[in-house]
Amino acid sequence: MLQESDIIMGIVKVVSNAKEALKDVKDNMTIMFGGFGLCGIPENCIAELVESGVSGLTCISNNAGVDDFGLGLLLQNKQIKKMVSSYVGENDEFERQMLSGELEVDLIPQGSLAARCYAGGAGIPAFFTPAGYGTEVAEGKEVRDFDGKPHILETALTADFAIVKAWKGDKYGNLIYKGTARNFNPVMAMAGKITIAEVEELVEPGELDPNQIHTPGIFVQRIFQGEKYEKRIEQRTVRPRV
Amino acid sequence: MLDKNGIAKRIAQELRDGWYVNLGIGIPTLIANYIPDGISVEFQSENGILGMGPFPYAGEEDADLINAGKQTITALPGASIFDSSLSFAMIRGKHIQLTVLGAMEVSDNGDIANWKIPGKMVKGMGGAMDLVASADNIIVAMMHTNKAGESKLLSQCTLPLTGVACVKKVVTNLAVMDITTDGFRLLERAPGVSVQQIKDATEGRLIVEGDIPEMRLD
Numbered sequence: 001m002l003q004e005s006d007i008i009m010g011i012v013k014v015v016s017n018a019k020e021a022l023k024d025v026k027d028n029m030t031i032m033f034g035g036f037g038l039c040g041i042p043e044n045c046i047a048e049l050v051e052s053g054v055s056g057l058t059c060i061s062n063n064a065g066v067d068d069f070g071l072g073l074l075l076q077n078k079q080i081k082k083m084v085s086s087y088v089g090e091n092d093e094f095e096r097q098m099l100s101g102e103l104e105v106d107l108i109p110q111g112s113l114a115a116r117c118y119a120g121g122a123g124i125p126a127f128f129t130p131a132g133y134g135t136e137v138a139e140g141k142e143v144r145d146f147d148g149k150p151h152i153l154e155t156a157l158t159a160d161f162a163i164v165k166a167w168k169g170d171k172y173g174n175l176i177y178k179g180t181a182r183n184f185n186p187v188m189a190m191a192g193k194i195t196i197a198e199v200e201e202l203v204e205p206g207e208l209d210p211n212q213i214h215t216p217g218i219f220v221q222r223i224f225q226g227e228k229y230e231k232r233i234e235q236r237t238v239r240p241r242v
Numbered sequence: 243m244l245d246k247n248g249i250a251k252r253i254a255q256e257l258r259d260g261w262y263v264n265l266g267i268g269i270p271t272l273i274a275n276y277i278p279d280g281i282s283v284e285f286q287s288e289n290g291i292l293g294m295g296p297f298p299y300a301g302e303e304d305a306d307l308i309n310a311g312k313q314t315i316t317a318l319p320g321a322s323i324f325d326s327s328l329s330f331a332m333i334r335g336k337h338i339q340l341t342v343l344g345a346m347e348v349s350d351n352g353d354i355a356n357w358k359i360p361g362k363m364v365k366g367m368g369g370a371m372d373l374v375a376s377a378d379n380i381i382v383a384m385m386h387t388n389k390a391g392e393s394k395l396l397s398q399c400t401l402p403l404t405g406v407a408c409v410k411k412v413v414t415n416l417a418v419m420d421i422t423t424d425g426f427r428l429l430e431r432a433p434g435v436s437v438q439q440i441k442d443a444t445e446g447r448l449i450v451e452g453d454i455p456e457m458r459l460d
Contacts, residue, residue, distance in 0.1 A: 089365030111330030111372030134406035179306035231305035
């Protein structure tokens with residue numbers, strides 16, 4: 001188990017690279033990964049986890065990458081025991097492992113996934129939502145009516161590690177995301193016992209405008225500037241120039 | 243009979259000025275191409291943008307700017323970007339006026355199934371369960387029958403449900419129907435489609451009252 005001394009490392013959160021950030025990730029841990037599809041995923045940390053060979057992971061991530069990128073790389077390598085996601089339609093290997101029973105899968109509605117991460121980070125143990133009532137998702141869950149409408153009880157999610165990707169970050173762990181690469185990153189950053197942020201650009205404290213910070217540094221324990229970002233596009237759609 | 247673009251064009255007539263609208267993947271995405279003149283709406287994509295614009299020009303794609311279908315998009319002037327939690331607060335909190343999504347099956351009491359075929363296909367529900375559980379105004383855009391020619395408008399869904407008693411209106415290649423306590427109520431026929439053809443293609447309860455007009459697309 002992680003001790004407080006492993007988590008608190010001072011107000012300056014900088015580590016040198018993904019390897020150092022992930023040094024105490026062990027087999028069978030639970031890890032959250034920010035990103036939506038391949039947009040805003042922590043590419044450098046995923047590459048390092050593939051390299052490390054750590055296995056038996058429970059991964060909480062909205063999607064499971066594609067066959068040869070993102071979390072798909074960890075799936076190909078059989079490093080994932082269980083996925084907690086909302087949509088996995090872009091990954092053939094995922095579907096194969098799931099239908100054959102090799103991979104445990106917990107599919108949950110996207111809004112409930114986001115709210116469960118937020119709740120985990122915000123000290124709210126559970127909440128009621130209408131999403132999933134009357135479906136498989138509601139099986140075994142408490143149902144209660146509010147204003148005459150049935151809702152189901154969903155519980156908070158936390159993780160041993162939350163790994164997020166931001167556009168810019170400072171050495172205190174304050175983060176700014178770019179475009180729709182924000183997605184699940186801010187709520188997952190809140191829900192990790194240890195949150196690792198990899199950023200495209202790491203700057204000195206004071207260089208980021210406090211009014212523009214999306215994730216305050218209090219939620220981040222380790223930060224580093226990623227070595228390279230491929231930023232692969234999943235569905236390249238364009239319109240003709242007139 | 244309508245093609246996918248025709249379905250989108252017909253649903254676009256339902257848009258009202260000032261609405262915030264969430265369009266699902268597939269046929270619903272096409273609706274953005276047919277916004278009626280004189281109407282301004284903002285499209286929400288649940289991965290975290292309001293004010294979604296058209297696809298970018300070739301060479302201007304931004305990997306950090308996509309829609310919920312993972313397609314590259316643009317942001318219109320006045321757009322805003324937010325995280326997944328806030329995005330679903332908009333949805334769950336009923337701040338979105340219209341949700342349009344596809345379906346594999348719809349039942350005549352408004353149940354919808356669109357996320358799983360047991361043992362064959364499991365893509366996941368994505369944001370669909372949150373959308374259908376909270377939206378007051380849900381339109382389903384789909385073909386009337388499946389590839390095997392079987393009706394997708396049923397007395398009871400056979401596939402795992404996405405939501406119960408939530409769909410308000412269905413627009414297919416054959417017809418426009420709303421959903422009442424007595425079943426699907428036929429409102430309009432697609433061009434060149436007879437009431438009998440619609441009856442034959444609908445397994446669930448279908449209410450046909452009086453003359454059913456042919457839909458006007460222009």
